[in-house]
Amino acid sequence: MADALYCMPAGWNWHAYPLWHDSNPFSTSPNRMTKYERHTASRTVPILLISICAAYLLIPLKPSGTDSDFNINALAKVPVSYKGRVKPFDTVARNCLMVISGRQKLENQTLDLNAAHWLLDVLSRPTTAEEYEVFRIDHPDVLAIFGWQKTDKKHFSARSIREHGTELIRQAQLAGQIPSQKRSLFQRKVVELASHLTLYDALANYRSLHLIPPISPQHDWMDAATAANYTETSGQPLPGMRAWRKVLEAFNKQHADHFNQSVKNLADIYQENEPMATRQARHETLFNHYAPFAQCRVLYVFITILIFLSWIAFTQPLQAAAMSILLLTFLVHTGGIATRIYLSGRPPVTNLYSSAIFIGWGCILMCLVLEYLYRNGIPTLLAATSGFLTLLVAWALTGDGDTMAVLVAVLDTNFWLATHVVVIVLGYSATYLAGLIGLVFILRGVLTSSLSAGESKKMGQMLYGILCFALLFSFVGTVLGGIWADQSWGRFWGWDPKENGAVLIVLWNALVLHARWGGLVKQRGMAILAVFGNIVTSWSWKGTNMLGVGLHAYGFIESAIFWLAFFMASQLLIMAIGCLPLSCWRSFRVTTRSQTRQQANDGSPK
Structure with a gap:
């Protein structure tokens, strides 16, 4: 074929x-x-x-309509403060639902709610929200805690989880006594479910959500309890607090007209007192929707x-x-x-x-x-x-x-984020692209007959140019990172796993180019070596975070270990295919047959 x-x-x-x-x-x-x-x-x-x-x-970009009489889309654009960042109500709802449920919308046979509607129910109609099946549980041993081993469901309600809350709390406490790096998968899933339940309760009790804007530039956003204490001690009512109370009461009683008017009044208050935050919240809501x-x-x-x-x-x-x-x-x-x-x-x-x-x-x-x-x-x-x-x-x-x-304090430096981090990531990009060119070179040569000598030369030129850029960006980015480390931690180099990964990328790109300059490899050898650069870059970019040690031990994801190993194995397989004898390469066989026939035609009598 x-x-x-x-x-x-x-x-x-x-x-x-x-x-x-x-x-x-x-x-x-x-x-x-x-x-x-x-x-x-x-x-x-x-x-x-x-x-x-x-x-x-x-x-x-077309404004989304709604089948509901409640203008929840207008409320979604109202700015609030959550975990230190001012963001729209929509973003808070999406992020929290994503953490708890692994999705940004509630959809099943009976429900079709967006994230803002779900969070509004959590705040104003807790009894109704407790019935929503939002908590994702897929580990069989965790399901066994609740007696749900034989169920096909993946999502469960807060009410059903609380019915077996004692055992969940006990298991979470036992797992909490073990260092995070030594916990089993079951223990990590138990702690994760308990943290999701804690997050849900914090939202429902208004503890983590700061709804009230600051009364002056010297003050911060306030949660409901702080705003109530301020009103009680100062005797000055906060317009934002009254407006939020009316919004939640109207939604609790399911009075659509009252709710929509209360949301409009709330938006007007925020527009007057926090115009910049309101403008950015509208833009972020559109960004989320688009x-x-x-x-x-x-x-x-x-x-x-x-x-x-x-x-x-x-x-x-x-x-x-x-x-x-x-x-x-x-x-x-x-x-x-x-x-x-x-x-x-x-x-x-x-x-x-x-x-x-x-x-x-x-x-x-x-x-x-x-x-x-x-x-x-x-x-x-x-x-x-x-x-x-x-x-x-x-x-x-x-x-x-x-x-x-x-950002954490050490990263809260725009100059170094705009120099070291951007340059080193461009080095990742170039190294990955070189590996992808090498991968296409190998598969094209082995599986197709299209990799002629001319096309092989062109792809070799493309690969060589990208490798040069990869070496430049990765080297400059690594040096800039050392300067940043010297200013932040008082040392240029500390053999941190992330630092070691960065220098490995530099050394590997230099190795491939020197092998090319020294005549040790040509197009095929350079392509095979470039594919291994994908493994080196993946380890530096993501693999070092999985170790859980060093100053760059962040972003640990359980599933990333499997996919990282799978990706590395796939790259080794591609390299093994590239090392097959040329007689196994379809392009080489077709070129050889063509040359043989051409020679036979040239030698035949005219």
Whole structure:
């Protein structure tokens, strides 16, 4: 089947074509379409596909309607303070529900509630909220605590959990006596469920949610208890507190008109007293609703499909459409990062979530440059693939809640976040992209007949250039990190696991380039070594956090250990495939047969 995709008989000989060659054998032949028809198709197909994608991106901007008489969307835009950051009510609801339930919406046979509606029920109708099945429990031993071993359900209500609360508390206390690094999976899941229940209770009792804005620039946001004490001691009623009380009372009694008017009054009070916080809260609510990175994930998959289809038919129109859609998606991706910078007031990379988004952005930017230089479709495929995979990783990292959380003191330095962190993450991007080019080189050579000598040289040039950038960014980023460490901790280098991982990336990129300069490897060897760079970078970026030691021991995720090991094993498998003898490479066999036949034809009598 692979030979059929890339070769066609032409007289006695067979001529191999690259996948993206203009003379693709599966493109519409001139006998079937006139020149005018081909010209029309080459213009119409890209315009049609781009229009569809543009419409897909614009539709979410339409204000969402509601089947309810309650204007909960207006309340979702009201700013509140939670865990040290002022954010809209919508963000608090989404993050808390994501932590507790692993989702941002309640949907089942009887319910269809957004996160803001759920949190409003928790605050104003606790009896009703207790019945919502929001707590995710999937470990069999934890389910056994409640006698639910045989159930197929994954989500349970707070009321049903409280019925067996004594045993849960006992197990959580026992697990709490064991250091976190030595706990079993069951003990970690018990502690996690107990913490989720504590989070839920803190919301329901108004302990963690600061609803009342500061009365002056010298004061902080206040929770309900603090606001009540202030009113009692000062004798001055707080307008925000009265407005919130009316909103919650109206929703508790299910009086829609009263609720909507109370929400309007509340929004007016915040607009008057906290105009900047109100404006940012509106923008963040729109950002949450639009979910730009989720939109980009879908379009990156669509671009990948277009590139594959272009290797079968309509080569130029589909590749032109793919490139245009990639530029459009890249703008949305960039806009998402810029919006996060505006909302958080920080540089683009502040945690693992934002680093995943920025790594993908850096890969796509470099791929756009490569596509401009080589114009062969491969960089477009690499851009779409890297964009989708990194945004998928970012989505998996949202389970911890707020992705724009307040930074710890040592990280609360915009200058170093904008220099060391950004540069080192660009080094990650370049190293990952080099590994992805190497992976495509190997699979293309082994599985297809399209990797001719000319295409091998082009991909080698692409790989070499990206490796040079990877070495530059990773080296400069590591040096800047040492300077930051010297200012923060009084030493340039401390052999911290994260520091060791950073220098490993520098050394590995230098090793690959020196092997190339020394003639030890050519295109194939460089591609195999570049694939191993994916393992080195993954360990430095995420693996060091799994050790639980050092100054960079943050962002531990249980499932990350398995997926990290799986990814490393897959890269080792690709390297093993790349080390197969050239006789096992389809491209090499086709090239050899072509050369043999050419020599035979040259030697045949005329």
